Amino acid sequence: MSASREDFGIAIRSALLKKGARQKFSLFFLIIISFLIFFLDSIKFTAVDITRSFLRDGIYRASSIASSPIRFAKYSGDKIKLHFSIYDENKILKEELNRLKNKDFDFEFLSSKNRDLQKLIETDAEIVEETVLAKVLLDKDSPFLKSIIINKGKNSQIKKGMPVVDGNYLVGKTVEVNYLSSRVLLLNDLNSRIPVTLEPDATQAILVGNAEKNPVLEYLPEFFEVEEGKTVFTSGKDGIFPAGIPVGKIFLEENIAKVKLFSDPNQISFLNIVLTNTDEVESF
Amino acid sequence: MAILYKNLKLKTLSLGPLILLYFLSVTEIDTQFSNYFEILSFNLQLIIVYYWVMKDPSILGNGHIFFAGIINDVIMGLPMGLSALGYLITALVAMYIRSVTVKMTFFTDWFTFILAIFFSQFINLILISNFSDLNISYSVIFYNSLFTFIFYPIFWVLFNPYLTIISRFNND
Numbered sequence: 001m002s003a004s005r006e007d008f009g010i011a012i013r014s015a016l017l018k019k020g021a022r023q024k025f026s027l028f029f030l031i032i033i034s035f036l037i038f039f040l041d042s043i044k045f046t047a048v049d050i051t052r053s054f055l056r057d058g059i060y061r062a063s064s065i066a067s068s069p070i071r072f073a074k075y076s077g078d079k080i081k082l083h084f085s086i087y088d089e090n091k092i093l094k095e096e097l098n099r100l101k102n103k104d105f106d107f108e109f110l111s112s113k114n115r116d117l118q119k120l121i122e123t124d125a126e127i128v129e130e131t132v133l134a135k136v137l138l139d140k141d142s143p144f145l146k147s148i149i150i151n152k153g154k155n156s157q158i159k160k161g162m163p164v165v166d167g168n169y170l171v172g173k174t175v176e177v178n179y180l181s182s183r184v185l186l187l188n189d190l191n192s193r194i195p196v197t198l199e200p201d202a203t204q205a206i207l208v209g210n211a212e213k214n215p216v217l218e219y220l221p222e223f224f225e226v227e228e229g230k231t232v233f234t235s236g237k238d239g240i241f242p243a244g245i246p247v248g249k250i251f252l253e254e255n256i257a258k259v260k261l262f263s264d265p266n267q268i269s270f271l272n273i274v275l276t277n278t279d280e281v282e283s284f
Numbered sequence: 285m286a287i288l289y290k291n292l293k294l295k296t297l298s299l300g301p302l303i304l305l306y307f308l309s310v311t312e313i314d315t316q317f318s319n320y321f322e323i324l325s326f327n328l329q330l331i332i333v334y335y336w337v338m339k340d341p342s343i344l345g346n347g348h349i350f351f352a353g354i355i356n357d358v359i360m361g362l363p364m365g366l367s368a369l370g371y372l373i374t375a376l377v378a379m380y381i382r383s384v385t386v387k388m389t390f391f392t393d394w395f396t397f398i399l400a401i402f403f404s405q406f407i408n409l410i411l412i413s414n415f416s417d418l419n420i421s422y423s424v425i426f427y428n429s430l431f432t433f434i435f436y437p438i439f440w441v442l443f444n445p446y447l448t449i450i451s452r453f454n455n456d
Contacts (some may be wrong), residue, residue: 007384011384012378012380014379014383015376015380015382015383016379017378019311021448024345024346024347025346025347025350025373026346027346027372027379029298029378030346030347030349030350030368030372031372031373031376031441033350033365033374034350034353034368034369035365035369036365037354037365037368038363038364038365038366038411038415039415041364041365042415042416049371052364052387056358056359058400059310059355059358059359060359062310063310063312063355063359066307066310066311067310067312069315070311070312070313108333130305138312138359139312139315140312140313140314140359140360141314141318141325142316142360142361142362143316143325143420143424143425143428144360144362144412144418144420144423144425145360145361145362145418146362149359152433162323166290175361176361177443178332180403183361190419190420190421191417191418191419210421211421211424212318212322213318213322
């Protein structure tokens with residue numbers, strides 16, 4: 001028994017400390033360094049933050065360059081696929097155009113009515129909806145975090161917690177801001193929580209990411225009956241996100257209210273960051 | 285001249301697994317297939333580290349494994365050092381198995397890989413849950429580990445001929 005324990009000790013010691021002829025560092029040394037880096041990374045210290053920020057900027061840029069051939073191949077594949085489906089798509093788009101033309105008149109009437117009502121209740125007066133256009137640098141999926149990297153950072157007045165939209169549709173919020181780049185946490189990430197409102201009866205809920213494709217609606221009122229097809233908008237209750245950004249449509253899956261997002265994060269090349277005019281964002 | 289050419293060819297061939305490891309860490313290529321099948325994802329870097337450290341530790345090099353892990357952390361948005369630690373633990377298990385096993389077969393490789401996956405994910409989970417604000421889905425991590433284990437034989441079959449070529453060059 002003691003002999004086998006000794007053998008185990010010898011084998012582990014050899015695995016940890018043996019460097020071999022071509023190795024410069026032992027595993028033991030590198031494991032200690034990894035632990036040190038991990039704990040240094042969790043410290044909120046200005047010098048560490050600045051170093052981390054520059055390191056990330058550099059690696060994101062290098063990664064973006066290294067990924068460009070893959071992105072080009074993906075782009076070419078999509079283009080070819082699109083070329084073959086262009087006739088059917090044209091037919092669908094014509095029908096959609098006719099439908100939207102009819103809706104346009106209703107929309108004009110409703111938006112003027114909405115403007116009048118907004119004036120009456122004086123909401124959203126402090127929200128400045130200036131946006132910054134950003135390009136997606138990296139879109140790498142991971143089992144830990146659903147996020148994308150964009151090419152705008154502190155140099156473009158971006159702060160932590162700002163909403164990110166694709167056209168008119170909400171995509172997520174910024175969670176890491178470096179000098180030249182930022183990380184956007186997507187709505188389906190497990191760490192994402194967004195206060196939303198369900199139209200047309202303005203029911204309040206929280207959109208919670210579940211690490212799957214479609215996030216779920218939580219904190220709905222008791223005995224609330226979910227109707228499929230209802231549109232979900234941001235409610236602006238957190239004071240950071242402007243109210244009324246379209247998020248997606250509700251559908252039911254195994255009696256759980258989920259939201260099919262309007263914007264597919266895997267297909268985005270450009271995004272807009274909404275520069276929300278509040279100091280609360282910084283303390284996110 | 286012939287010796288120089290042979291050495292150059294051997295060096296280039298030996299760089300293959302290392303280039304693949306860096307390529308997977310640096311570029312946006314990922315092994316997450318949740319668009320096709322919700323739970324399908326695996327960790328190819330762990331397979332590469334385990335296989336090549338087990339077969340020939342000098343091909344990857346501890347420093348490169350560590351550095352690839354750091355790059356992976358930055359790109360994935362994980363606390364820095366986490367993936368590096370996972371890869372190094374995998375390398376440690378591989379080194380241990382290598383030193384205690386007299387005759388290595390495919391099945392010893394495959395089943396001992398469970399230990400490597402277990403220890404690396406276990407350390408990662410402990411560090412994330414105790415020292416980070418990150419919320420993680422345990423089921424996603426479990427499926428990722430399971431598919432990493434299941435797909436090991438496929439990559440074993442792919443890497444084995446490559447290893448044979450390197451060994452042949454080495455012995456010539």
